[in-house]
Structures are given as structure tokens and as C-alpha cells.
Amino acid sequence: MNLARKLAAREREGRPLRVGLIGAGKFGAMFLAQARTTPGLHVLGIADLSPARARAALRQTGWAADDLATSFADAVASRKVAITDDAEALIAADGLDVVIDATGSPAAGIRHACAAIAAGRHVVMVTVEADVLAGPLLARRAADAGVVYSAAYGDQPALVCEMVDWAQACGFQVIAAGKGTRHLPAFHQSTPETVWDNLAIAPDMAQAGGMNPQMFNSFVDGTKSAIEMAAISNMTGLQAPRDGLLFPPCGVDDLPRILRPRAEGGVLETAGMVEVVSSLETDGRPVFRDLRWGVYVVLGADPAAGGDYARRCFKEYGLVTDPSGRYTALYRPYHLIGLELGISVASAGLRHEPTGCPIGFHADVAAVAKRDLDVGETLDGEGGYTVYGRLMRAPDSLAAGVLPIGLAHGVRLTRRVAQGTAIGWADVEIADSPVVRIRRDMEAMFGLRAVAGTQAPG
Known part of the structure; x- marks a missing residue:
């Protein structure tokens, strides 16, 4: 709360939070669409291997030709946007506060994060692959340098971390947390040739939309889900399933019943785990009230700490629970990807707080x-x-x-x-x-x- 007020104050003072975006793909473009209308935020520069792609992203998201600066110094003075193919130069630009890596490349993301930390910039890591590969080390380096290393709000890991933090701050036990997706066991063998069939998307529509089959296939074959749950585990301490994700079919009304410990009738090895629920039954039928695009947290009332009273409150206020009444769930049905990324930028730059950060290598x-x-x-x-x-x-x-x-x-x-x-x-x-x-x-x-x-x- 109060991020909008803090940004508005920076706007009034003529001290906007200056941001450098590396990677002008879909996620980056979605951020640009909202940054243009966010008081107190100044996109100082965009770095992309294809400057033409960066200019196209600006055009597509409502920016005008006269919004372009001739240099970083011009960008600072005129509050315009400089475009470059040199990410290192953007990171080193005078006046920059926050670096966003949205390249999608683990190697590039790690390289950019290291350079930004060395330059004293806060880092918002959109490239979750980089975070899972080396995030705990990057977070340690950022802390030692006195800057913030943060997950990207709008993507599922940061949203789940927020829900887990809320539940724990309220004194609830977190039983499970994660997201939904469209998954069947056979999808682990999906390839870029079969991806559109598995997604039920016409190949010509995918081609017309510029969809990258290998990138989309990482969502289908379970890789992206594994990466995102690893990030959440490292940022919260919740455990990963010992034998990999189960992807149980589950709608929002069944979250507290299915995502509880096996000893109590659920599918979890124990309480306190990450898991992904599928929007498809095992025979391919759609799950009723699925959570394909959303995130969730299952929480419990501890009987040893006044949990019986909390359990009565769950019932009094209409929460859906498991049969015992002890477990309930909150969920968010959608996430808005880069349209929400400004929350991370503002939190890092104004509060010096991440919207999710690795606390260990779990x-x-x-x-x-x-x-x-x-x-x-x-x-x-x-x-x-x-x-x-x-x-x-x-x-x-x-x-x-x-x-x-x-x-x-x-x-x-x-x-x-x-x-x-x-x-x-x-x-x-x-x-x-x-x-x-x-x-x-x-x-x-x-x-x-x-x-x-x-x-x-x-």
C-alpha cells in the first residue's frame, strides 16, 4: 500500500524513479504500456539486441516518436527514452535507479544482474530461469551491495510470495501454495511440433500471432511450472515435492480438500509445500471452476494456537473449507504479467523491498x-x-x-x-x-x- 502516493510525491518533486528495461519482448512491452501512464516513473532507456524491436514495442504501447531521446544524458534531461543495443551501457547510465531484466535468457539475466548489482542498481528479475539457476547467490550479492534483488510482480512467483507472506503475517499455517496450469502427464513428452495440439491452438493462428513454439512448449511440458515452483520454494522456504510436481486436477472449490497432507486425505507429502494444479482431468475433460491462469494459497488454523476459534470464523464468513473445517484457500483467478511489473519497480526503488527474493537454496x-x-x-x-x-x-x-x-x-x-x-x-x-x-x-x-x-x- 501507498506505492501510488510515493510515486505521486516523486512526480511532484520532479524526481521520478528512473528505470532501465533490458528486453523488449512481450513482458517488456506490457510494462511499457503501463509505465507510460504511471506518474513518478521514468523509463530512462531500453536495451535490446534489436533496437528496431524496442522502437516497435514503444509504438505498439502508445509512445510517440518524439518520446525518443538521442542519448542517456538527453533522456535524463528531457524525461524521454533512450534506445540501445548495449545493455551494459544502459546499466551504467547516470541517474538509473532500477534495472529490469526481461530477456528470457538465463545467462543474459545473470550477467545483467551481476553488472547492475556492481553498479549499485536495484534489480527486478523477470527471467525466472536465471533466478532458479543462481538467484540465491544473486540475492546474497545484492544484499551485500545494499541494493534490492526482486522477483517480478505480475508473474506467478511474486504473486504467490505475496499471498504466503500475507497468510504468515496473519498467523496462519501455510499448507500449500502455487498456481494453476493446463497439464496432462503425457505433456512431459510434448515438443515444438506437438505443442499447438496440446494447447488446443490452431497452428495458423499461432503463426499469425508470432508465438514461439519452443517457448510455449516450456509451459506445456511442465518445465515452466517446475521453474516457477522452485523460485517460490527458494523465496518462501516451502518444500518441493520429493518426486516432482503432481499436477493434481483441482478446481478452486477443492483446493483445501485436495491440497492438504495425505494423512488427512489430501495429496501432499506434508504441510508446507508448493504444488501446481491442473485445469484438466486425467481423461482430458475440463476441471470445473479451474485455476488455469491463477495462483492460490491453502492455509490452516492451528488447533494448538486458537485454531478452533479461527475455524468457526471460516464458517461464519462463508469460506470454502475441507471437511474438517480447518483448511481453507484464497486464490486469485488471473495474473497480468508485465502490466503489473511497476509494483516491483516501485517497491524496490522507493521502499527498498523486493516483491519476492530468495532466502535460501531449497x-x-x-x-x-x-x-x-x-x-x-x-x-x-x-x-x-x-x-x-x-x-x-x-x-x-x-x-x-x-x-x-x-x-x-x-x-x-x-x-x-x-x-x-x-x-x-x-x-x-x-x-x-x-x-x-x-x-x-x-x-x-x-x-x-x-x-x-x-x-x-x-
């Missing part, structure tokens, strides 16, 4: 073979033909030496891997690179505590 996402893979094959990464991402607990991931999904692109197999098997570091030939070193540094920093099952330093 969960990881392994690269798992979609089919039998032979020696010499090259992995094609998230949403491709060879691998999908499976959620794991970080101690299990480290103990098994699995290859993170964020590094499973363009690397060659040195061993055969059977379908459904997690690929290990030892199974691939992977070149040294800055992103590999960052990941290894994170494993070294957090590994012993993660394997021991305790919270890593945050």
Missing part, C-alpha cells in the same frame, strides 16, 4: 530426458525436443549431481540417458563460461547447508 530444476537419448546428441534446452524440467529438492539435486535445466542447452551428451532419467553434470560435455562458474559458486556457497537440510544464509 529447490532446483533438473533436466530430464524426454526420450531415450544417445551419446553425441546435443540438448536443446527448455521447451525443446530433448529435455524437460523436473522440480527437485535442492539437497537431492546436489547429492545426485543433476544438470540444471538452465544449462541444458547446446551441450553434448557423453553417455546414453534413458527416457525419464535426470541428466547429470557427468553425462554432458559442457564448456566453462561465466554462467557455469556462477552456478558452481552458488552450489559451493549453499551446498553444504542445502544437503544438510537447513536453510542457507540469505
